[in-house]
Amino acid sequence: MKLRDLGEFAFIERIRELVGAAPELALGIGDDCAAGRVPPGHLLLTTTDLLIEDVHFRRAWSDLHALGRKSVSVNVSDVAAMGGRPTALFLAVGIPDDLSLEELDRFTAGVLAACADYGAVLAGGDTCRSPRGLFISVTAEGTVAEEHLVTRAGARPGDLLWVSGTLGDSALALRELSAGGTPPAAVAARHHDPRARVALGRALGEGGLAHAMIDVSDGLLADLGHILDSSRVGAVVESARLSLSPAFGAALRDDESLVDLALAGGEDYELLFASPPQAAAAVRSLATAEVPLTQIGRIEPQNAGLRVLDAGGRERPCPRPGFNHFA
Ligand code: ADP
Ligand code: MG
Numbered sequence: 001m002k003l004r005d006l007g008e009f010a011f012i013e014r015i016r017e018l019v020g021a022a023p024e025l026a027l028g029i030g031d032d033c034a035a036g037r038v039p040p041g042h043l044l045l046t047t048t049d050l051l052i053e054d055v056h057f058r059r060a061w062s063d064l065h066a067l068g069r070k071s072v073s074v075n076v077s078d079v080a081a082m083g084g085r086p087t088a089l090f091l092a093v094g095i096p097d098d099l100s101l102e103e104l105d106r107f108t109a110g111v112l113a114a115c116a117d118y119g120a121v122l123a124g125g126d127t128c129r130s131p132r133g134l135f136i137s138v139t140a141e142g143t144v145a146e147e148h149l150v151t152r153a154g155a156r157p158g159d160l161l162w163v164s165g166t167l168g169d170s171a172l173a174l175r176e177l178s179a180g181g182t183p184p185a186a187v188a189a190r191h192h193d194p195r196a197r198v199a200l201g202r203a204l205g206e207g208g209l210a211h212a213m214i215d216v217s218d219g220l221l222a223d224l225g226h227i228l229d230s231s232r233v234g235a236v237v238e239s240a241r242l243s244l245s246p247a248f249g250a251a252l253r254d255d256e257s258l259v260d261l262a263l264a265g266g267e268d269y270e271l272l273f274a275s276p277p278q279a280a281a282a283v284r285s286l287a288t289a290e291v292p293l294t295q296i297g298r299i300e301p302q303n304a305g306l307r308v309l310d311a312g313g314r315e316r317p318c319p320r321p322g323f324n325h326f327a
Contacts, residue, residue: 001101008127011104015122018112022121024087034123036088038143045142047078053096053133061177064103066192068110071138074217076118076196077269079142081215083150083205086118086142086198091125094135111138118198148205152230155212155274159299161235162283164197164270164291166190166245167220171265172258184247194269200293201271203286213273219264221318223272225306231274234304237297239263240311260319263308274299 003011016029027035038044051071053059076086091111095104115122120140173191176183183191197215204210212231214223221237228235242262244252252258275283280295287293310316 002097003095003099003101003104003129004097006101012127015108015112015125018108019122022123025121025123028121028123029125034088034090036123036141042143042145043149045079045082045084045144046139047075048137048139049075049078051136051138053135058177059134062192064106065110065113067136068107068112069114069193070110071136072111072114072118072120072140073194073196074269075138075140076114076120076142076198077194077215077217079140080196080198080201081150081213081271082142082144083148083201083210083213084142084144085202086120086140086196088123088141089115089120090123090139090141092127092135092137092139093125094128094130094133096130096133099134118196144205148202148208150201150205150210150213150273152212152214152227155227155231155233155235155299156276157233157299157301158277159211159274160277160280160283160295161224161237161272161274161297161299162293162295163216163220163243163272164200164293165268166243166248166292167216167268167270168242168248168258168262168265169245170194170267170269171219171261172248172251174265174267175261186245187247190245191267194267196269197271197291200286200291204271204273204275204283207279207282207286209279209283209286210273210275213271216268216270216272217266219266220262220268220272221264221306221308222266227272227274228302228306231299232302234300234302234306235297236300236304236307236309237263238309239316240309241294241296243292243294243296264319 169190173183
């Protein structure tokens, strides 16, 4: 069965029934706008990301449920990077004729499962036919107490640089897939179904522990570059300190050039933040078995620029910065 057999309105009605009532919303799916509430003293955060078939994903490599989850997670990751709590998601889809209704339902189920995981509600969207390829645009809203907002600006010389989780897994998976191979399951999961670090982002914001923060979507060095530009500072990163997964570590032993994937690969969706040295113990106490925290370098004055040191403390050339769609 295809969407045209069901019809746009029956499809939306099906989603509306699956979502149910949401206490945070005065109005959800079904009117011209959703109407949400922002608690007093809080800011409304809003972010949007496009996922375009054959630009951001290949349908042949993607399970539609995981793709639905990922569409939500990459947006929620931006809310987490501001110290916020995700509240409402909006899903706009352009649906090609060759997508079955079963696939579409799997995708929607993935979107709703991820919303539930993050405690957010699907509050609206738009549904259109696409002449070619699947188009997904998700918008996420969140809230944060005004005093707990963390931006890219605010890092100071002397701050320690921390990153959550492990780096490079997603880029390694993409490299294997592009070469026609099959990445190890743990590495593939990081590419297809990344998890936004909401609890960590909120704890850092609420604890006043981060001077500046960003989520690593374009690659560690590219996203660190955004913090350095916004904060008008420099930084040093020690590549030997990067936290790597067992699967990534095993691949690195065979090919040491893979360290560039951890430094610049992208789509890690980990949090990178600058924190004063006196907060180090409090930061360390936020680490969990699933989401470790690693101190990978420190903030320096702006004129020091961005330097990457190898295990012997020698400066190594910075790999190409992150993905640029128009380069
Ligand atoms: P309008 O023409 O006023 O934009 P639509 O018919 O496009 O209204 O949408 C009707 C309702 O369904 C709106 O509340 C809209 O947000 C919601 N909606 C449409 N498509 C989706 C979707 N794919 N996921 C969630 N909500 C959707
Ligand atoms: Mg509409």
